[in-house]
Amino acid sequence: MSLVARHLEANGIPTVIIGNARDIVEHCGVPRLVFNDFPLGSPCGQPNQPEMQRSIVGTALDLLESATGPRTTMQTSFTWWQGDDWKAKIFSQEQPWKDEESQKEWLAKKELYRQLKKEGKI
Amino acid sequence: MTHVRYIDKTREYYKSQGYEKPYGWANFDEVPFTPLKKPLAESRLALVSTSEVAVRTWDDQRTPLERGEGGNVYEIPSDTPASDIYSQSKSFDRFATTLEDVNAFFPVTRLKEFEAEGRFGSLAPTMLGVYNAYSQRKTREVDAPEVLSRLQSEAVDVALLTPV
Numbered sequence: 001m002s003l004v005a006r007h008l009e010a011n012g013i014p015t016v017i018i019g020n021a022r023d024i025v026e027h028c029g030v031p032r033l034v035f036n037d038f039p040l041g042s043p044c045g046q047p048n049q050p051e052m053q054r055s056i057v058g059t060a061l062d063l064l065e066s067a068t069g070p071r072t073t074m075q076t077s078f079t080w081w082q083g084d085d086w087k088a089k090i091f092s093q094e095q096p097w098k099d100e101e102s103q104k105e106w107l108a109k110k111e112l113y114r115q116l117k118k119e120g121k122i
Numbered sequence: 123m124t125h126v127r128y129i130d131k132t133r134e135y136y137k138s139q140g141y142e143k144p145y146g147w148a149n150f151d152e153v154p155f156t157p158l159k160k161p162l163a164e165s166r167l168a169l170v171s172t173s174e175v176a177v178r179t180w181d182d183q184r185t186p187l188e189r190g191e192g193g194n195v196y197e198i199p200s201d202t203p204a205s206d207i208y209s210q211s212k213s214f215d216r217f218a219t220t221l222e223d224v225n226a227f228f229p230v231t232r233l234k235e236f237e238a239e240g241r242f243g244s245l246a247p248t249m250l251g252v253y254n255a256y257s258q259r260k261t262r263e264v265d266a267p268e269v270l271s272r273l274q275s276e277a278v279d280v281a282l283l284t285p286v
Contacts (some may be wrong), residue, residue, distance in 0.1 A: 007157060015282075018283070027152045029151070045229075050231070071208075082218070089218075090218075
Protein backbone atom coordinates (compact mmCIF):
# COMPACT_ATOMS: atom_id res chain seq x y z
CA MET A 1 0.00 0.00 0.00
CA SER A 2 2.69 2.45 1.07
CA LEU A 3 4.85 1.48 -1.91
CA VAL A 4 1.97 2.23 -4.29
CA ALA A 5 1.31 5.58 -2.63
CA ARG A 6 4.96 6.54 -3.00
CA HIS A 7 5.00 5.63 -6.67
CA LEU A 8 1.83 7.59 -7.46
CA GLU A 9 3.09 10.59 -5.55
CA ALA A 10 6.48 10.52 -7.29
CA ASN A 11 4.60 10.60 -10.58
CA GLY A 12 2.36 13.53 -9.85
CA ILE A 13 -0.71 12.06 -8.14
CA PRO A 14 -1.24 13.25 -4.55
CA THR A 15 -2.24 10.40 -2.23
CA VAL A 16 -3.61 9.84 1.23
CA ILE A 17 -3.58 6.53 3.10
CA ILE A 18 -6.08 5.69 5.83
CA GLY A 19 -4.49 3.03 7.98
CA ASN A 20 -4.22 1.29 11.33
CA ALA A 21 -0.59 0.19 11.32
CA ARG A 22 1.07 3.51 11.97
CA ASP A 23 4.57 2.18 12.58
CA ILE A 24 4.67 0.12 9.37
CA VAL A 25 3.46 2.97 7.17
CA GLU A 26 5.73 5.56 8.81
CA HIS A 27 8.70 3.18 8.71
CA CYS A 28 8.22 2.98 4.95
CA GLY A 29 7.61 6.70 4.65
CA VAL A 30 4.56 8.05 2.84
CA PRO A 31 3.30 11.49 1.90
CA ARG A 32 0.04 11.58 3.90
CA LEU A 33 -1.43 9.21 6.47
CA VAL A 34 -4.65 9.36 8.44
CA PHE A 35 -4.03 7.11 11.41
CA ASN A 36 -6.99 5.60 13.16
CA ASP A 37 -5.99 3.65 16.28
CA PHE A 38 -8.25 0.68 15.56
CA PRO A 39 -7.64 -3.05 15.04
CA LEU A 40 -6.43 -4.15 11.61
CA GLY A 41 -9.50 -4.56 9.43
CA SER A 42 -11.23 -1.32 10.36
CA PRO A 43 -9.00 1.49 9.04
CA CYS A 44 -11.95 3.67 8.03
CA GLY A 45 -13.94 3.28 11.23
CA GLN A 46 -16.00 0.85 13.23
CA PRO A 47 -18.22 -1.41 11.13
CA ASN A 48 -21.78 -0.11 10.76
CA GLN A 49 -20.91 3.32 12.16
CA PRO A 50 -21.37 5.51 9.07
CA GLU A 51 -21.02 8.81 10.94
CA MET A 52 -17.65 7.77 12.33
CA GLN A 53 -16.54 6.51 8.91
CA ARG A 54 -17.63 9.80 7.41
CA SER A 55 -15.54 11.74 9.86
CA ILE A 56 -12.46 9.59 9.16
CA VAL A 57 -12.79 9.72 5.37
CA GLY A 58 -13.45 13.46 5.69
CA THR A 59 -10.21 13.83 7.65
CA ALA A 60 -8.39 12.15 4.76
CA LEU A 61 -9.91 14.58 2.27
CA ASP A 62 -8.93 17.48 4.53
CA LEU A 63 -5.37 16.16 4.71
CA LEU A 64 -5.09 16.09 0.92
CA GLU A 65 -5.68 19.84 1.04
CA SER A 66 -3.77 20.78 4.18
CA ALA A 67 -0.51 18.80 4.02
CA THR A 68 2.44 20.94 3.00
CA GLY A 69 5.11 18.24 2.91
CA PRO A 70 5.69 14.48 3.10
CA ARG A 71 5.38 12.30 6.22
CA THR A 72 2.32 14.19 7.38
CA THR A 73 0.33 11.98 9.76
CA MET A 74 -2.98 13.01 11.20
CA GLN A 75 -4.42 10.91 14.03
CA THR A 76 -8.17 10.82 14.52
CA SER A 77 -9.57 11.23 18.04
CA PHE A 78 -11.62 8.04 17.94
CA THR A 79 -10.98 5.23 20.38
CA TRP A 80 -12.05 1.62 19.88
CA TRP A 81 -15.52 1.02 21.30
CA GLN A 82 -14.42 -1.98 23.38
CA GLY A 83 -11.39 -0.28 24.86
CA ASP A 84 -7.72 -1.03 24.23
CA ASP A 85 -7.57 -4.66 25.38
CA TRP A 86 -7.18 -5.87 21.80
CA LYS A 87 -3.75 -4.26 21.60
CA ALA A 88 -2.11 -6.53 24.17
CA LYS A 89 -3.52 -9.67 22.61
CA ILE A 90 -2.54 -9.37 18.98
CA PHE A 91 0.21 -11.64 17.74
CA SER A 92 0.15 -13.57 21.01
CA GLN A 93 0.13 -17.31 21.60
CA GLU A 94 -3.28 -16.83 23.14
CA GLN A 95 -4.62 -15.34 19.90
CA PRO A 96 -2.62 -16.65 16.95
CA TRP A 97 -2.70 -14.16 14.10
CA LYS A 98 -4.21 -16.67 11.75
CA ASP A 99 -6.25 -19.75 12.50
CA GLU A 100 -4.76 -23.02 11.36
CA GLU A 101 -6.72 -23.11 8.13
CA SER A 102 -5.81 -19.56 7.06
CA GLN A 103 -2.20 -20.15 8.01
CA LYS A 104 -2.12 -23.22 5.77
CA GLU A 105 -3.81 -21.28 3.00
CA TRP A 106 -1.22 -18.51 3.35
CA LEU A 107 1.70 -20.93 3.17
CA ALA A 108 0.13 -22.69 0.17
CA LYS A 109 -0.21 -19.36 -1.65
CA LYS A 110 3.38 -18.48 -0.87
CA GLU A 111 4.48 -21.84 -2.24
CA LEU A 112 2.32 -21.34 -5.35
CA TYR A 113 3.96 -17.96 -5.86
CA ARG A 114 7.44 -19.54 -5.63
CA GLN A 115 6.44 -22.25 -8.07
CA LEU A 116 4.95 -19.85 -10.64
CA LYS A 117 7.99 -17.63 -10.32
CA LYS A 118 10.27 -20.58 -10.93
CA GLU A 119 8.31 -21.44 -14.04
CA GLY A 120 8.60 -17.86 -15.21
CA LYS A 121 4.83 -17.38 -15.27
CA ILE A 122 4.83 -14.33 -13.03
CA MET B 123 -2.62 3.86 25.29
CA THR B 124 -0.02 4.23 22.62
CA HIS B 125 -0.36 2.68 19.17
CA VAL B 126 0.65 -0.91 18.45
CA ARG B 127 4.22 -1.53 17.29
CA TYR B 128 3.42 -4.06 14.60
CA ILE B 129 6.99 -4.32 13.37
CA ASP B 130 8.25 -5.39 16.81
CA LYS B 131 5.20 -7.57 17.49
CA THR B 132 5.40 -9.48 14.22
CA ARG B 133 9.15 -9.91 14.59
CA GLU B 134 8.70 -11.54 17.99
CA TYR B 135 5.68 -13.54 16.86
CA TYR B 136 7.27 -15.06 13.78
CA LYS B 137 10.47 -15.78 15.67
CA SER B 138 8.39 -17.74 18.17
CA GLN B 139 6.80 -19.58 15.23
CA GLY B 140 10.21 -20.78 14.12
CA TYR B 141 11.01 -18.27 11.37
CA GLU B 142 14.66 -17.34 11.66
CA LYS B 143 14.91 -14.41 9.28
CA PRO B 144 12.89 -11.37 10.34
CA TYR B 145 10.73 -9.75 7.67
CA GLY B 146 12.38 -6.66 6.22
CA TRP B 147 9.73 -3.94 6.30
CA ALA B 148 10.15 -1.39 3.53
CA ASN B 149 12.06 1.67 4.66
CA PHE B 150 13.10 4.81 2.79
CA ASP B 151 14.81 8.04 3.76
CA GLU B 152 13.28 10.04 0.96
CA VAL B 153 9.54 10.49 0.65
CA PRO B 154 7.98 12.01 -2.46
CA PHE B 155 5.37 14.74 -2.19
CA THR B 156 3.05 16.32 -4.75
CA PRO B 157 0.75 19.18 -3.76
CA LEU B 158 -2.79 19.30 -5.16
CA LYS B 159 -2.81 20.68 -8.68
CA LYS B 160 -6.34 22.03 -8.46
CA PRO B 161 -8.96 22.45 -5.77
CA LEU B 162 -10.27 19.18 -4.38
CA ALA B 163 -13.78 20.26 -5.43
CA GLU B 164 -12.57 20.02 -9.03
CA SER B 165 -10.42 16.92 -8.62
CA ARG B 166 -11.17 13.40 -9.72
CA LEU B 167 -10.52 10.94 -6.92
CA ALA B 168 -9.78 7.23 -7.18
CA LEU B 169 -10.14 4.62 -4.46
CA VAL B 170 -7.28 2.10 -4.42
CA SER B 171 -7.16 -0.71 -1.90
CA THR B 172 -5.14 -3.72 -0.81
CA SER B 173 -8.07 -4.99 1.24
CA GLU B 174 -8.59 -7.95 -1.13
CA VAL B 175 -12.01 -6.69 -2.11
CA ALA B 176 -13.99 -8.87 -4.48
CA VAL B 177 -17.42 -8.64 -6.07
CA ARG B 178 -20.02 -11.28 -5.26
CA THR B 179 -21.24 -11.39 -8.87
CA TRP B 180 -17.84 -12.27 -10.35
CA ASP B 181 -17.96 -15.65 -12.09
CA ASP B 182 -14.51 -16.49 -10.79
CA GLN B 183 -13.82 -15.58 -7.15
CA ARG B 184 -10.22 -16.75 -7.22
CA THR B 185 -7.29 -14.37 -6.92
CA PRO B 186 -4.89 -14.05 -9.90
CA LEU B 187 -2.34 -16.13 -8.01
CA GLU B 188 -4.89 -18.89 -7.48
CA ARG B 189 -5.56 -18.81 -11.22
CA GLY B 190 -1.83 -19.07 -11.90
CA GLU B 191 -1.60 -15.53 -13.24
CA GLY B 192 0.79 -12.76 -12.36
CA GLY B 193 -1.35 -9.63 -12.48
CA ASN B 194 -2.14 -8.20 -9.07
CA VAL B 195 -4.00 -5.05 -10.09
CA TYR B 196 -7.71 -5.36 -10.85
CA GLU B 197 -10.71 -3.14 -11.38
CA ILE B 198 -14.10 -2.74 -9.73
CA PRO B 199 -16.48 -0.33 -11.48
CA SER B 200 -17.40 2.51 -9.11
CA ASP B 201 -21.11 1.97 -9.75
CA THR B 202 -20.91 -1.54 -8.28
CA PRO B 203 -23.42 -1.68 -5.41
CA ALA B 204 -21.52 -1.59 -2.11
CA SER B 205 -23.60 -4.55 -0.95
CA ASP B 206 -21.94 -6.66 -3.68
CA ILE B 207 -18.42 -5.86 -2.51
CA TYR B 208 -16.72 -7.86 0.23
CA SER B 209 -13.20 -8.71 1.36
CA GLN B 210 -11.57 -12.12 1.10
CA SER B 211 -8.78 -11.11 3.45
CA LYS B 212 -7.70 -13.21 6.39
CA SER B 213 -5.12 -10.63 7.42
CA PHE B 214 -7.10 -8.66 9.96
CA ASP B 215 -7.67 -8.82 13.69
CA ARG B 216 -10.42 -11.42 13.72
CA PHE B 217 -10.64 -11.31 17.52
CA ALA B 218 -11.35 -7.59 17.69
CA THR B 219 -13.33 -6.70 14.57
CA THR B 220 -15.10 -8.03 11.47
CA LEU B 221 -15.09 -7.30 7.75
CA GLU B 222 -18.90 -7.36 7.56
CA ASP B 223 -19.17 -3.68 6.63
CA VAL B 224 -17.22 -2.92 3.46
CA ASN B 225 -17.19 0.80 4.25
CA ALA B 226 -15.03 0.19 7.30
CA PHE B 227 -12.08 -0.60 4.99
CA PHE B 228 -13.24 0.24 1.44
CA PRO B 229 -15.26 3.41 1.99
CA VAL B 230 -17.10 3.52 -1.32
CA THR B 231 -20.45 4.65 0.12
CA ARG B 232 -18.83 7.41 2.17
CA LEU B 233 -16.96 8.64 -0.90
CA LYS B 234 -20.16 8.73 -2.95
CA GLU B 235 -21.76 10.86 -0.23
CA PHE B 236 -18.87 13.32 -0.31
CA GLU B 237 -18.98 13.35 -4.11
CA ALA B 238 -22.72 14.14 -4.06
CA GLU B 239 -22.01 17.02 -1.66
CA GLY B 240 -19.29 18.39 -3.92
CA ARG B 241 -16.45 17.85 -1.40
CA PHE B 242 -14.36 16.57 -4.32
CA GLY B 243 -15.01 16.77 -8.04
CA SER B 244 -15.85 13.21 -8.97
CA LEU B 245 -15.16 9.62 -8.13
CA ALA B 246 -13.18 7.96 -10.94
CA PRO B 247 -15.29 5.44 -12.91
CA THR B 248 -13.06 2.61 -11.77
CA MET B 249 -11.82 1.58 -8.33
CA LEU B 250 -8.64 -0.47 -8.10
CA GLY B 251 -7.64 -3.42 -6.01
CA VAL B 252 -4.05 -4.58 -5.57
CA TYR B 253 -3.34 -8.10 -4.32
CA ASN B 254 -0.33 -8.93 -2.20
CA ALA B 255 2.59 -9.56 -4.55
CA TYR B 256 4.66 -11.57 -2.02
CA SER B 257 7.54 -9.42 -3.25
CA GLN B 258 8.24 -5.77 -2.46
CA ARG B 259 10.27 -5.52 -5.64
CA LYS B 260 7.31 -6.67 -7.72
CA THR B 261 5.00 -4.22 -5.97
CA ARG B 262 7.43 -1.38 -6.72
CA GLU B 263 8.42 -2.33 -10.24
CA VAL B 264 5.27 -3.93 -11.66
CA ASP B 265 2.13 -3.31 -9.64
CA ALA B 266 2.64 0.32 -8.61
CA PRO B 267 3.40 1.42 -12.22
CA GLU B 268 0.31 -0.53 -13.32
CA VAL B 269 -1.85 1.37 -10.81
CA LEU B 270 -0.35 4.63 -12.01
CA SER B 271 -1.08 3.96 -15.67
CA ARG B 272 -4.67 2.89 -14.96
CA LEU B 273 -5.28 6.04 -12.90
CA GLN B 274 -3.73 8.19 -15.60
CA SER B 275 -5.98 6.60 -18.21
CA GLU B 276 -8.97 7.90 -16.24
CA ALA B 277 -7.40 11.32 -15.65
CA VAL B 278 -7.34 10.81 -11.89
CA ASP B 279 -6.06 13.76 -9.86
CA VAL B 280 -5.85 12.31 -6.35
CA ALA B 281 -5.93 8.84 -4.79
CA LEU B 282 -7.26 7.54 -1.49
CA LEU B 283 -5.61 4.29 -0.43
CA THR B 284 -6.80 1.80 2.15
CA PRO B 285 -5.45 -1.51 3.45
CA VAL B 286 -7.68 -3.94 5.30
